[in-house]
Amino acid sequence: MPGPLIVTASITVPEAELNWRFSRSSGPGGQGVNTTDSRAELTFSVAETTAxxxxxxxxxxxxxxxxxxxxxxxxxxxEYRSQLRNREAAEMRLAQLLREAVAPPPRKRRATKPSRGAVEHRLADKKRRSNLKRLRRPED
Incomplete structure (x- = not known):
């Protein structure tokens, strides 16, 4: 499993830039949880990366x-009982986070105005609704 982390086709994080720490997990595992270091912590320096x-x-x-x-x-x-699966989960989360962080911003929306037909349709609906409500009123 050790090796570079592939984020996208053009971005690969070298293994040397990934810092791992392992500790006892509070998750599933029964008595084994008290004796094995299955929790994985992955630290990656975004500021100092060469990737x-x-x-x-x-x-x-x-x-x-x-x-x-x-x-x-x-x-x-x-979340898993084995350190290996927790390592894989941490790597997948980091890769997803980096993919979202480096994705290009969405294109700006070009302002448009409603078509003449849409405006007429909206006003006709308003008039119809207004007329319906007027008919419901008691006559004075």
Whole structure:
């Protein structure tokens, strides 16, 4: 399992930039939970990575700012009983997070105005509704 983390076809994070820490998990595992270090914590420094171009790094730093501590992001996984599966889960989450962080921004919406037919249809509906409500009123 050790090896580079593939984020997209053009972005691969070298294994040396991924820092792992393991501890005892509070999740499933029965008595084994008390003796095995199955919880995996993956720390990745977005600010110091060489895997991203300067433009992508700036975009990622802005988008991940609330989750970063000193330019690094930490992801913990403890939902599985085995350390290997927790490592895989943490890597998948980091890859997904980085994919979303470096994705290009959506295109700006071009303002349009409603067509003449749409405006006429809306006004006709309003008039019809108004007439219906007027007919419901008691005559004075």
């Amino acid at each position: 991203l171009t300067p433009a992508l790094k700036a975009r990622a730093l802005i988008r991940l700012a609330p989750r970063l501590v000193d330019g690094a992001i930490t992801i913990a996984a403890s």
